[in-house]
Amino acid sequence: MIYLDNHSTTRVDPRVIATMSSMMEIDYANAGSTTHLAGREVALKVSQSIRSIASCLNLDPDLAPDELVMTSGATEANNLAIFGVCLHPRQKRRQVVSVVTEHRAVLDPIERLEQQGFEVVLLPVWPQGHELVGQIDLERASQLITDKTALVTVMHSNNEIGSFQPIQELSAICHRVGAILHTDATQTIGHESLDVSELGCDLMSFSAHKFYGPKGVGGLYVATRPSSIRLQAQILGGGQQLNRRSGTIDSVGVVGMAEALRLAVKELPEATDRDRNLRGRLWKKLQAIEGECFRLNGPALIARHRLARNLNIEVEGIEGQTLMLLCEELCMSSGSACTSAEPLPSHVLQSIGLTADQARCSIRFGVGRFTTELEIDQATSMIAESLRSVTR
Numbered sequence: 001m002i003y004l005d006n007h008s009t010t011r012v013d014p015r016v017i018a019t020m021s022s023m024m025e026i027d028y029a030n031a032g033s034t035t036h037l038a039g040r041e042v043a044l045k046v047s048q049s050i051r052s053i054a055s056c057l058n059l060d061p062d063l064a065p066d067e068l069v070m071t072s073g074a075t076e077a078n079n080l081a082i083f084g085v086c087l088h089p090r091q092k093r094r095q096v097v098s099v100v101t102e103h104r105a106v107l108d109p110i111e112r113l114e115q116q117g118f119e120v121v122l123l124p125v126w127p128q129g130h131e132l133v134g135q136i137d138l139e140r141a142s143q144l145i146t147d148k149t150a151l152v153t154v155m156h157s158n159n160e161i162g163s164f165q166p167i168q169e170l171s172a173i174c175h176r177v178g179a180i181l182h183t184d185a186t187q188t189i190g191h192e193s194l195d196v197s198e199l200g201c202d203l204m205s206f207s208a209h210k211f212y213g214p215k216g217v218g219g220l221y222v223a224t225r226p227s228s229i230r231l232q233a234q235i236l237g238g239g240q241q242l243n244r245r246s247g248t249i250d251s252v253g254v255v256g257m258a259e260a261l262r263l264a265v266k267e268l269p270e271a272t273d274r275d276r277n278l279r280g281r282l283w284k285k286l287q288a289i290e291g292e293c294f295r296l297n298g299p300a301l302i303a304r305h306r307l308a309r310n311l312n313i314e315v316e317g318i319e320g321q322t323l324m325l326l327c328e329e330l331c332m333s334s335g336s337a338c339t340s341a342e343p344l345p346s347h348v349l350q351s352i353g354l355t356a357d358q359a360r361c362s363i364r365f366g367v368g369r370f371t372t373e374l375e376i377d378q379a380t381s382m383i384a385e386s387l388r389s390v391t392r
């Protein structure tokens with residue numbers, strides 16, 4: 001099996017597994033049970049891990065308990081950010097601004113808000129052929145974001161075409177009119193260097209399983225400066241995590257996530273170069289397949305606003321689903337993981353101007369830490385063979 005679907009999830013790094021195993025075997029007490037030593041020891045490990053996550057994001061570790069809420073992943077973090085801000089009892093504004101290419105974990109919550117009477121504005125992105133393909137038009141954004149806007153939610157990098165959004169510039173636009181800026185940085189964190197303070201966002205979601213950590217754990221950064229962002233809790237219960245997210249904290253997951261992020265940040269420059277080279281090799285080898293026509297979807301591979309590990313291509317004359325069935329031993333995808341089971345063509349690809357048919361004929365690859373050059377070569381041979389075997 002060759003795994004080239006690292007946008008959907010990543011393999012847990014064995015070093016992370018080792019850290020988590022020891023937590024499961026020895027430090028299994030509830031971090032909330034501070035009445036006994038075992039609980040206090042776990043609570044200490046959890047708080048050290050949250051401080052470490054803060055440091056990796058260039059945040060002040062002393063503010064970590066206030067600024068980081070641990071969740072079950074990015075979907076929950078996005079829901080907490082969106083509903084938490086918009087449904088807060090003191091929220092008077094009734095408009096949400098987002099982008100057509102967002103993940104369903106943003107689009108679905110804002111659709112719910114629309115049903116509840118909020119005005120939702122979805123910004124378009126530059127089309128294929130434009131040098132900023134996939135990015136929003138900042139001028140348009142600044143016209144639409146006003147003192148009526150409660151929340152602006154724009155992803156940091158796209159999970160299908162890897163394009164970055166200009167979050168820093170957007171943050172200035174939002175803050176001029178007092179709107180709160182949330183960014184879903186699920187695909188960026190652990191893969192590209194990122195300084196939250198420089199970015200200027202108020203809320204930011206992330207998820208451990210995208211950076212070689214475990215599934216089912218993630219977090220939401222909630223700025224406390226210049227003032228604390230008011231969030232209405234979405235999960236009520238024992239009042240854990242300063243009442244912002246009740247429920248026993250996933251101590252094993254949080255410790256695993258911190259270790260995964262520490263490793264990712266430590267190895268970042270080499271990892272990004274490696275990913276870029278592997279992705280380049282894949283694209284070059286695909287283009288060398290005789291008699292086939294592949295088109296690149298999204299930003300140019302040399303563009304600075306594209307994730308190093310992302311490749312998205314249109315294969316002329318064959319549907320992505322068909323190619324995936326033919327290449328049984330090759331893991332790739334035709335959209336985002338949660339929607340790739342549906343036969344619907346990608347909304348992201350259509351947003352950059354592809355037709356539904358072109359979107360159906362597209363494939364997304366994500367190389368990663370465990371991908372080898374040999375695997376890239378084998379993957380392209382498999383694709384070449386499968387394409388030869390079909391009559392079109």
Ligand SMILES: Cc1ncc(COP(=O)(O)O)c(C=O)c1O
Nearest residue numbers: 073074075103105159184186207
């Ligand atoms: C951009 C983006 N946001 C949110 C999610 C959902 O993350 P999780 O699986 O942690 O809920 C994903 C995962 O596919 C993603 O790529």
